Amino acid sequence: SDVLTQPPSVSVAPGKTARITCEGNNIGSKSVHWYQQKPGQAPVLVVYDDRDRPSGIPERFSGSNSGNTATLTISRVEAGDEADYYCQVWDSSSDHPVFGGGTKLTVL
């Protein structure tokens, strides 16, 4: 089955750009979804199908996907963006969704 690798942590200063990666074998051929999870809360979908945003998600959140790496980019980072972020793809070999291990975003 697919293994998705995310960095355990990313730190960024307010107002700067954060990039969170999700690595997987030929992930560029799959649709990648990203979720934000704040402490004690349920996950929230922030990007789906590589680069689309659900209604209500700020344009500061964007996604890209190519080769073996998908990236969630958060521009003009705010304190309220501090959270865990998970990538997810459909694993065709096991025929079910798989999640990355998650990345804790810290706003300095």
Next chain:
Amino acid sequence: QVQLVQSGAEVKKPGASVKVSCKASGYTFTSYGINWVRQAPGQGLEWMGWISANNGDTSYAQKLQGRVTMTTDTSTSTAYMELKSLRSDDTAVYYCAKQSSNWSDASDIWGQGTMVTVSS
């Protein structure tokens, strides 16, 4: 608004069963599937399975096959997840999540989560 409301926290002994409910509102329940995802304390997200709210088709994670059963009641727009033969490593927050569309495996709306504690 579209929302999923789950049942309350549970404490169970090893070997027991738990059944978590997930009541949908604000959309046509039978038009979207429901994913179940769990999260052990301090850990990441783990997909448990999916059920079609239209016809009841299911797909379960291999590691849970034989212990998990997902059902729906279309008359009340409620999905259920039952997990049997509970073990201590089943202690987790259990989430239901609405499939965003029939052609995407993303989950766009999540329930608030149900804490299940397995302890003797």
